[in-house]
Amino acid sequence: MEFRREFWSIYRESLPILFIALGGGLFAGLVLEGMLESVERFPGLLVMVPVFLATRGNVYGALGGRISSGLHQGLIAPRFERNERLVNAVIASFINGIGISIVIGVISWGALNVLGRSSSTLVELVGIMLIAGVLTSFVMIGGLLLLIFTGYKLGYDPDNLVGPIVTTLGDIFGMAFLFLAVIIVEVLL
Amino acid sequence: MVVPSGSLGTWETKSIVTTMFPLLVVLCVIVLWAGITLEDAEELLETYGLLAVMVPTMVDMGGNLGAILSSRLSTRFHLGTTEIDLKDRVLWANIAAVLGLAATIFTALAFGAWAIGQVIGAALPLSTLLIISLTSGMAVAVIAIIASVFATYGSYKLGVDPDDTTIPIVTNVVDVCGMIIFIGISSLVLGF
Numbered sequence: 001m002e003f004r005r006e007f008w009s010i011y012r013e014s015l016p017i018l019f020i021a022l023g024g025g026l027f028a029g030l031v032l033e034g035m036l037e038s039v040e041r042f043p044g045l046l047v048m049v050p051v052f053l054a055t056r057g058n059v060y061g062a063l064g065g066r067i068s069s070g071l072h073q074g075l076i077a078p079r080f081e082r083n084e085r086l087v088n089a090v091i092a093s094f095i096n097g098i099g100i101s102i103v104i105g106v107i108s109w110g111a112l113n114v115l116g117r118s119s120s121t122l123v124e125l126v127g128i129m130l131i132a133g134v135l136t137s138f139v140m141i142g143g144l145l146l147l148i149f150t151g152y153k154l155g156y157d158p159d160n161l162v163g164p165i166v167t168t169l170g171d172i173f174g175m176a177f178l179f180l181a182v183i184i185v186e187v188l189l
Numbered sequence: 190m191v192v193p194s195g196s197l198g199t200w201e202t203k204s205i206v207t208t209m210f211p212l213l214v215v216l217c218v219i220v221l222w223a224g225i226t227l228e229d230a231e232e233l234l235e236t237y238g239l240l241a242v243m244v245p246t247m248v249d250m251g252g253n254l255g256a257i258l259s260s261r262l263s264t265r266f267h268l269g270t271t272e273i274d275l276k277d278r279v280l281w282a283n284i285a286a287v288l289g290l291a292a293t294i295f296t297a298l299a300f301g302a303w304a305i306g307q308v309i310g311a312a313l314p315l316s317t318l319l320i321i322s323l324t325s326g327m328a329v330a331v332i333a334i335i336a337s338v339f340a341t342y343g344s345y346k347l348g349v350d351p352d353d354t355t356i357p358i359v360t361n362v363v364d365v366c367g368m369i370i371f372i373g374i375s376s377l378v379l380g381f
Contacts, residue, residue, distance in 0.1 A: 014286075025249055033242050047224035058357055
């Protein structure tokens with residue numbers, strides 16, 4: 001009996017969240033499919049896709065976890081205000097999110113060259129990552145805070161919201177801005 | 190008021206960046222492997238565009254399943270369970286639930302990709318999509334379960350908070366496995 005109850009409680013609790021993540025994933029997949037044409041113009045672009053998507057989850061998942069603990073402990077209030085802790089955490093996420101995007105461009109370029117594969121120039125790869133990283137940071141941080149604060153005020157536990165919000169927003173906006181960044185770099189360079 | 194130790198306890202920009210950035214770089218290097226696998230599969234993806242539609246979900250879902258199990262296991266450890274007991278019925282209920290979730294979500298992924306294929310005109314038969322999605326998805330789920338159980342247990346034994354390092358590393362490693370298994374099984378099934 002205990003087995004069955006435990007099983008269904010986990011299943012029911014997690015399934016809606018995973019379905020939301022699936023929706024975001026399928027949208028991101030459609031964008032990726034559309035982006036395949038640009039791969040000929042920018043060799044190495046595909047190498048950066050999984051790394052870029054995974055990094056969105058790592059950076060903003062950490063910010064979400066921190067904000068959610070802060071709310072639980074009463075260290076920050078669920079609204080946009082000049083709270084020193086909130087501002088510090090947000091600035092740190094900008095630095096981490098944009099900094100790591102540049103690192104992705106550099107190590108992808110390095111790996112492609114070490115492995116002797118065709119690669120776009122360092123400037124092209126880093127340029128794409130920098131533009132995509134900056135645009136995604138603004139939307140992810142704003143959207144994440146808005147959704148966590150709203151959810152918290154409506155009585156949801158922010159701990160249960162962070163994971164799915166980050167995965168879904170990260171997939172959707174990460175891929176959309178990556179596509180946009182590719183188009184911008186194509187025009188500029 | 191209890192302030193957690195480790196990186197989560199700090200609210201200074203500089204210390205958040207200096208504790209997190211090295212870990213982020215390590216994670217990037219791990220996931221780079223998935224990127225190289227994807228680049229290798231470029232021709233496969235150009236021939237079968239629907240596979241590209243499935244890629245982000247395949248990359249994320251293993252990590253999501255691992256995170257669900259890890260956070261439940263770490264809560265149980267915090268509450269006083271200290272050993273992995275193979276006769277522990279709650280542990281098996283957790284594992285069974287993750288497998289059930291995987292079966293449901295990867296079936297839905299195949300149907301979702303099939304429906305998108307009907308719209309964008311890049312069709313693969315539903316049966317082929319189901320075989321690819323469920324075989325790779327269930328394989329990833331099993332890896333996610335094994336990795337989560339050992340990583341949560343291991344970090345508990347070492348006295349490390351699993352939320353800080355273990356869960357991100359496990360979910361990223363599982364993401365890489367998801368990509369490699371998905372591309373491998375797709376090539377096999379489609380005879381590419």
